[in-house]
Amino acid sequence: MAFDPSSLKYDDKGLIPAIAQDHATGEVLMMAWMNAESLQRTIKTGRVTYWSRSRQSFWAKGESSGHVQRLIELRIDCDRDCLLLLVDQTGPACHTMRRSCFYTALRDGAEVVIADPIA
Amino acid sequence: MAFDPSSLKYDDKGLIPAIAQDHATGEVLMMAWMNAESLQRTIKTGRVTYWSRSRQSFWAKGESSGHVQRLIELRIDCDRDCLLLLVDQTGPACHTMRRSCFYTALRDGAEVVIADPIA
Numbered sequence: 001m002a003f004d005p006s007s008l009k010y011d012d013k014g015l016i017p018a019i020a021q022d023h024a025t026g027e028v029l030m031m032a033w034m035n036a037e038s039l040q041r042t043i044k045t046g047r048v049t050y051w052s053r054s055r056q057s058f059w060a061k062g063e064s065s066g067h068v069q070r071l072i073e074l075r076i077d078c079d080r081d082c083l084l085l086l087v088d089q090t091g092p093a094c095h096t097m098r099r100s101c102f103y104t105a106l107r108d109g110a111e112v113v114i115a116d117p118i119a
Numbered sequence: 120m121a122f123d124p125s126s127l128k129y130d131d132k133g134l135i136p137a138i139a140q141d142h143a144t145g146e147v148l149m150m151a152w153m154n155a156e157s158l159q160r161t162i163k164t165g166r167v168t169y170w171s172r173s174r175q176s177f178w179a180k181g182e183s184s185g186h187v188q189r190l191i192e193l194r195i196d197c198d199r200d201c202l203l204l205l206v207d208q209t210g211p212a213c214h215t216m217r218r219s220c221f222y223t224a225l226r227d228g229a230e231v232v233i234a235d236p237i238a
Contacts, residue, residue, distance in 0.1 A: 003225050017136055019147060026145025028138060031201045043225070076230070077220040078213050082150045084221040094197050101196040102203040106122050106162070111195070 005036045005043075009081040015051060016083060020093060023072040023086035029093035030101040032059070034083065046071050048085055067091040091119050124155045124162075128200040134170060135202055139212060142191040142205035148212035149220040151178070153202065165190050167204055186210040210238050 010016050015033040022029055032050040034042070038058055041049040048069035052059040062068030068090050075084040094101040097117035105114045129135050134152040141148055151169040153161070157177055160168040167188035171178040181187030187209050194203040213220040216236035224233045 002229050017150060019138055019150065021147055028140055028147065028203055031136060031138065031196065074225040075221040075233075076223040076225070077150065078215055078217075078222070079220070082220075084147055096197055098197075101198070101201075102194040103197070104195040106193040106195070110121050114194075 003043075005039050007080065008036070008039075008076065008083075009079065010035065011081075013053075015053070016081060018048075018050065018083040018085055020048065020069060020085045020087050020089070022089055024088075027100055028102060029069075029087070029089055029099065032061075039083070042071055042085075043074065048087060062090060065091075065095075067093065069093070092117070122162075124158050126199065127155070127158075127195065127202075128198065129154065130200075132172075134172070135200060137167075137169065137202040137204055139167065139188060139204045139206050139208070141208055143207075146219055147221060148188075148206070148208055148218065151180075158202070161190055161204075162193065167206060181209060184210075184214075186212065188212070211236070 008016055014035045018034045019031050020029045035051045038049045038051045048061045048071055050059040070088040072088055073086040092099050097119045098115045099118055103115035105112050127135055133154045137153045138150050139148045154170045157168045157170045167180045167190055169178040189207040191207055192205040211218050216238045217234045218237055222234035224231050
């Protein structure tokens, strides 16, 4: 079936959550949001482009930092309301310069930082 | 720092997205939503409990199907507005009986089903 971005289910703001996963290691790097146009740009360019809710603008990941995400494969969930992006991540995915945004774990009832900045 | 669920950022419906990842293989299984109370139940019981947006009720994963998710570790992202759940998944995570909900891939411009039901 040919892919039609408008066939996905977007929320009341026209957005769909997109999970970025390292294609090689399986590490979950981050979650951000896309609208139909940012998804189109991602597919067309092979560079992951989100929609920034805080800035209300397209967010070509790594545009200013150089920490780009190259799309390896796009996957769609059963309800068509969430995306999984298998990516080739240059450097850190997180703005804190950690590889993943999920660097805080709950252990024995307390928050623990489990990863250091890599750049 | 002791964990306080109310310190997380919930959306205007009081929900936060939660990504479930197989703790052993790294496979991303599904994404669903939690509110503060479902997160509390998840931590307290060790059984992952979401908030069903369609049914507007708590959704103790596997309650009817037996395909439970045991919480191995909870992780929080840098913005405190997304959760990553490392889980021990019994059987399929998806209601289509596939291990993961992300069984549709975009390849050469077309949607391809890349996984079969396992149960």
